[in-house]
Amino acid sequence: MPARRNSVRCFLVTAVLFGSGAALAADPSGPSFSCAGVGPGSIEQMVCTDPALSALDRKLAGVYGAAAAKAVNERPPVLKAEQRGWIKGRNDCWKADDRRACVEEQYRLRIAELQAKHRLVPAIGPVRFACDGKAANALTASFFETDPPTMIAERGDEVSLMVGQPAASGARYQGRNESFWEHQGEARVTWGYGASEMTCRKAP
Incomplete structure (x- = not known):
């Protein structure tokens, strides 16, 4: 009986983290959460009725599961709290001019973030600059083959996850208050709000 209780508890926790908190969907073509009882006009309903968004939701559920397996001994545990915050951010897409584009971007960025943070995809690096x-000012960077591309940069005891941006040449990444643009062996880096740009080169 204790084992059965643990299985049920695990099932319910996963349901809460993906969607409205209902039981997981039985329909393999739908999202990872049950579409029964979702509110009309809600972001959850959009995901339920859009095959591409449903597929992204299922992919995120799988990536989240792989990340959770790696973070099982994480102290303090932050992954569940982050995921709840992400769900709130996804649902805030109802305010966007293009709601569907907003939802799709939220899924793609969250999948890439989890894959990079928990090293679930191939990476180049670490590379020291x-x-x-x-x-x-030394900087260490790892580049991940996510979609969109991501990098994790470390400087001292600070860490920044940056996402690839369109660039006419070279490779450009943007974080919350950090940026990185590498072109022909030289990188231009800003680290922190209002910080001056640094010129960086790969260290031998």
Whole structure:
């Protein structure tokens, strides 16, 4: 009986994290959550009725499961809280001019973020960069084959996840308050809000 209780508890936790909190969908072509009882006009209803968004939801559920397996001993546990925050952000897409595009982008970015943070896809690196000739400005970067491309940069005890951006040349990434643009062996980096741009080169 204890084992059965644990299975049921695990089932319900997963349902809460994906969608409205209802039981998981039995329909393999639908999203990872049950569409029974979703509100009319809600973001959940949009996901339920759009095959491409449903597929993204199922993909996210699989990626989240793989990330959770790696983060099982994480202290403090943050993955579940982050996922609840992401669901709230996805549902806020009802405010967007193009709701569907907003929802799709939210899914793609969350999938890429989990894949990079938990090293679920191939990566290049870590690559060390020397910036402005100062040891304190040294930067270490890992580049992940996600969609969209992502990188994780570390500087001292600070870490930034950056997402690939369109660029006429080179590779450009943007984080919350950080940016990275590498072109012909040289990288232009800003680190922190209002910070001056640094010139960085790969360290030997």
